[in-house]
Amino acid sequence: MLEGITTEAIVERGKNVVMNTYGRLPMTMVKGEGAWVWDSDGKQYLDFVTGLAVNSLGHSHPAIVRAIEEQAKEILHTSNIYWIPNQVALAERLVKHSFADKVFFCNSGAEANEAAFKLARKYAKKNFGEHKYEVVSLENSFHGRTLATLTLTGQTKYQQGFNPLPNGFSYAALNDIEDLRSKINNNTAAVFIEPIQGEGGVIPASVEFLQEARTLCDQFGALLIFDEVQCGVGRTGKLFAYEWSGVVPDIMTLAKALGGGVPIGAMLATDKVAQAFQPGDHASTFGGNPLATAVGCAVLDIMLEEGFFEGVKERSEYFRQGLEDLAQKYQTGGSVRGQGFILGWPVSKLGPEIVETCLQNGLLINCVGGKILRFLPPLIVEKPVIDKALGILDDVLAKIW
Numbered sequence: 001m002l003e004g005i006t007t008e009a010i011v012e013r014g015k016n017v018v019m020n021t022y023g024r025l026p027m028t029m030v031k032g033e034g035a036w037v038w039d040s041d042g043k044q045y046l047d048f049v050t051g052l053a054v055n056s057l058g059h060s061h062p063a064i065v066r067a068i069e070e071q072a073k074e075i076l077h078t079s080n081i082y083w084i085p086n087q088v089a090l091a092e093r094l095v096k097h098s099f100a101d102k103v104f105f106c107n108s109g110a111e112a113n114e115a116a117f118k119l120a121r122k123y124a125k126k127n128f129g130e131h132k133y134e135v136v137s138l139e140n141s142f143h144g145r146t147l148a149t150l151t152l153t154g155q156t157k158y159q160q161g162f163n164p165l166p167n168g169f170s171y172a173a174l175n176d177i178e179d180l181r182s183k184i185n186n187n188t189a190a191v192f193i194e195p196i197q198g199e200g201g202v203i204p205a206s207v208e209f210l211q212e213a214r215t216l217c218d219q220f221g222a223l224l225i226f227d228e229v230q231c232g233v234g235r236t237g238k239l240f241a242y243e244w245s246g247v248v249p250d251i252m253t254l255a256k257a258l259g260g261g262v263p264i265g266a267m268l269a270t271d272k273v274a275q276a277f278q279p280g281d282h283a284s285t286f287g288g289n290p291l292a293t294a295v296g297c298a299v300l301d302i303m304l305e306e307g308f309f310e311g312v313k314e315r316s317e318y319f320r321q322g323l324e325d326l327a328q329k330y331q332t333g334g335s336v337r338g339q340g341f342i343l344g345w346p347v348s349k350l351g352p353e354i355v356e357t358c359l360q361n362g363l364l365i366n367c368v369g370g371k372i373l374r375f376l377p378p379l380i381v382e383k384p385v386i387d388k389a390l391g392i393l394d395d396v397l398a399k400i401w
Contacts (some may be wrong), residue, residue: 007040014128030060035381037364044091046389048377050362051197053342056257057302064260067298068291071261075288086293097239099248100268104277105288109146109229109255110186112265115282116251117190119269120223123276125156128221131141134302136183136222139193139249141171142199143227144354155200174200175209184216190223191342192307195241200229201372202337202344209246223250223273229265230342234303234379237340238312244339260299264292303379312379315386316340319377322390330397341381345373350400354393359399363392 002255010028031038035058037047050056050288059065071086093101104115117135124132131383135152137143143152147166154171172180174197184191191213197203217224224237226249231241233254242249249271255265265287286292302308323345347354351367358365366375377389 005011011231012113013199022199034058034060035378035385041076044362044387045359046176046363048375048389049366050376050378051261052256052366054256054259054374055233055261056234056341056349057260057299058380059261061302061380061394063298064262064295066139067294068262071291076291077286079285080283080287080346084288084290084293086290087264087288087398088296090288090293090296091299092264092280092305093297093304094254094268096388097300097304098101098252098268099242100252101271102265102269104269104282104352105293106267106293106347107251107263108144108265109227110149110289111151111284112147112229112253112255112267113143113152113192113227114146116192116225116253116269118282119151119251119267119273119277120190120334122281123219123223123273126276131187131212132189132221134170134185135190135192136172136180136188138194138197140174140197140200140203141192141194141227142197143192143194143229151360152209171350174203175206177209178210180209180213182218184220184222186220188217188220188222188355190225192225192227194231195245196231196339196342198342198370198374201369202342202374204337204339205245207247209261210242211243214247217250218253225249225251225253228252229253229255231339233299233377234309234312235340237302237309237316238306239309241339242339244360257301258296260295262295264288264296283300295305312340315381315383316382317344319343319375319381319386319390322386323375323393324393326390326393328395329394332397332401341375341377341379344368344377344399345376347371353400354396357396358392361392361396363389387392 007028028040029037030040037045039126112221137152139154141154143149151165151169170183181326251269253267258264322394333348336345338344351371
């Protein structure tokens with residue numbers, strides 16, 4: 001901890017030297033354990049944001065701490081001009097428990113989506129010709145901040161000021177099958193879908209929509225790409241969100257929870273698709289380095305233990321029921337949606353005020369779109385802690401609703 005340094009001092013120093021790219025809260029987190037975090041002033045909070053779905057095993061999980069300590073004593077980085085044993089081990093775990101045959105490692109979700117976009121275009125041109133390069137994504141989606149992933153993102157507010165954007169992109173409405181059909185043709189190289197739109201308001205894609213996307217991609221020779229950066233790696237109560245629908249993509253992107261707090265991204269693909277990439281086509285200096293992949297292995301080993309996901313399902317259903325009871329009690333204007341521990345609660349008013357008052361009362365949540373309370377608690381959160389969070393929400397709504 002930063003002894004003797006107040007939050008106010010850190011904020012003022014930061015404003016002098018850190019670029020103003022975030023609307024930051026005036027607080028500084030310096031310690032975490034399980035579902036709890038502490039700021040530099042010593043105040044304790046329940047963390048139901050988890051670094052935006054990153055700390056899925058909570059803070060300072062013993063297995064993650066141990067993996068970091070042990071790997072740091074050996075070697076931290078070598079680059080991908082050499083084989084990395086931990087990278088191979090993590091890829092083997094991902095392949096064994098998914099549809100995929102090959103994995104590319106990088107450092108973030110945006111990088112994973114950028115890699116998926118490049119692979120899709122390379123595959124399409126190699127197998128069909130120069131005309132096949134267009135990509136369809138969804139309105140209200142979010143895929144990252146690089147120029148290509150920003151263009152994939154179906155929200156114009158993120159794109160303002162960055163024109164001209166790359167061409168060849170179009171957007172279909174989520175769960176509108178007719179609109180999706182109208183956007184896909186023989187020039188379509190890929191269709192990008194988040195099985196649950198996170199930044200877009202925690203909106204799940206319907207099984208019927210995903211099935212139709214698969215059918216259309218097969219019909220037109222396009223690749224189906226699932227962005228599971230936020231909803232993947234255990235968040236929904238299965239290792240991958242696509243497992244709920246039974247619809248299998250050609251490419252899937254991961255990040256966030258895969259590293260348990262250490263930056264990592266991954267793009268998974270079938271052999272047929274992955275073969276389009278050859279040495280020199282894509283790369284990442286830090287991608288899949290010994291430290292990140294050691295932690296990734298530890299994360300998956302914990303999640304794949306017998307009974308882990310059964311516990312997530314049981315406790316997430318308990319939490320969801322508690323939220324639904326509160327929504328009914330206060331008539332907030334919408335039903336709780338999502339899957340597992342990625343839940344959205346639509347409120348007709350006061351979204352930011354609810355978040356701020358919860359913060360003052362020791363509960364960290366966030367709000368997307370101004371009117372959707374988003375909950376991303378650690379997957380290991382226990383019922384007594386859930387009860388405490390629900391109690392804070394109840395008290396807050398009783399005061400301000």
